Amino acid sequence: MSDPLQNVTQIRNKRPKQQRSVELLQRFRRASEIEAPTEVPYLIKGWLAPRSLAVLYGAANVGKTFLALDIAHAVSRGASWGGCRVQTAPVLYVTLEGGAGFDKRVAALENPCFWVLSAPLSFTDPRRDPTFLAEAIEDLEEEAGPFGLIIIDTLARAMSPGDENSSQDMGRLIASAEMLKERTGACVLLIHHTGKSAAQGARGHSSLRAAVDTEIEVTKEDGSHVIEAEATKQRDMPRGTIFRYRLSERILGKDQDGDDISTCVVERAADGEEPRRAKVKGKAEIALQALHTAIERHGVQRTGPDYPDGRSVTKEQWRSCAELHGLFEGLEHESAKRTFNRAIGELNDKGLARSFNEIWWLA
Known part of the structure; x- marks a missing residue:
């Protein structure tokens, strides 16, 4: 015997929408319809924005x-x-x-x-x-x-x-x-x-x-x-x-x-009046020269708010170039490691090199 309801379409009652659902639905936009704003609010243009x-x-x-x-x-x-x-x-x-x-x-x-x-x-x-x-x-x-x-x-x-x-x-x-x-x-x-x-x-x-x-x-x-x-x-x-x-x-x-x-x-400050750059000598000066070399040879542009606009290198790339510059000459492994860390620490403190997540660049 055939099912008497087989050709009957069941009607599903939709649940009543919550007010919050309606509000959110009205805020949906197609990405293709979005245009760049022509007026960007600011307090000091390029420096500070309202509600920030x-x-x-x-x-x-x-x-x-x-x-x-x-x-x-x-x-x-x-x-x-x-x-x-x-x-x-x-x-x-x-x-x-x-x-x-x-x-x-x-x-x-x-x-x-x-x-x-x-x-x-x-x-x-x-x-x-x-x-x-x-x-x-x-x-x-x-x-x-x-x-x-x-x-x-x-x-x-x-x-x-x-x-x-x-x-x-x-x-x-x-x-x-x-x-x-x-x-x-x-x-x-x-x-x-x-x-x-x-x-x-x-x-x-x-x-x-x-x-x-x-x-x-x-x-x-x-x-x-x-x-x-x-x-x-x-x-x-x-x-x-x-x-x-x-x-x-x-x-x-x-x-x-x-x-x-x-x-x-x-x-x-008057136009062209620049702050004096800190000077370094000895091991720190060699490490700074090595950072220049590392960036020339291995530097890449990284994306993200914490990286510079210019090129940067890994700490290992920098250390490798420091070895080429003779920073570790005559030193054992542990002594070389301490020397390098002291040198980059001095460059850090004097604002000549910057870092984020073991990535380094010239300040």
């Missing part, structure tokens, strides 16, 4: 705060900075290492119009100080308008009592900075320090560099008055942009004893 996370770092006393104040001054006034276009926006400078020194630096600026907050804050718990700060900024926006730039000086103080080398603590700080960025729509710029070796980049856990959209390194060669800021990482802009400046003294007045009250302001 950035870090500005360098050695102690290299002039980071002076530079950060100069950036705040330019953005709040809409003045050109480093020859680059600037979009005017309210700026908040959060100084966690304030005091008389900071106040003098602000007073030296001509008609500053950004906001300053001097208060102890901890960014290791996004539910506390960062949330309260975001709420306070939102209230201030009723008077000032939407903020474009929020500077946190310094990251180390913002992490207290956390550990910079802890992935968990650094993750909490990043989460706080991201929350502040999303709630305000501003660029959050963290002022930070280098580690024991300047060539290894910003101090602390590597998750910081992975999280930021922009990384600006501030360096100064021994014996030079010129300081160099370089955009060493950009997620959506070309990297390698450089701003050279010097610190120019300003006399603010006299103290109670009649002595000058002085500080400094940023002054852009």
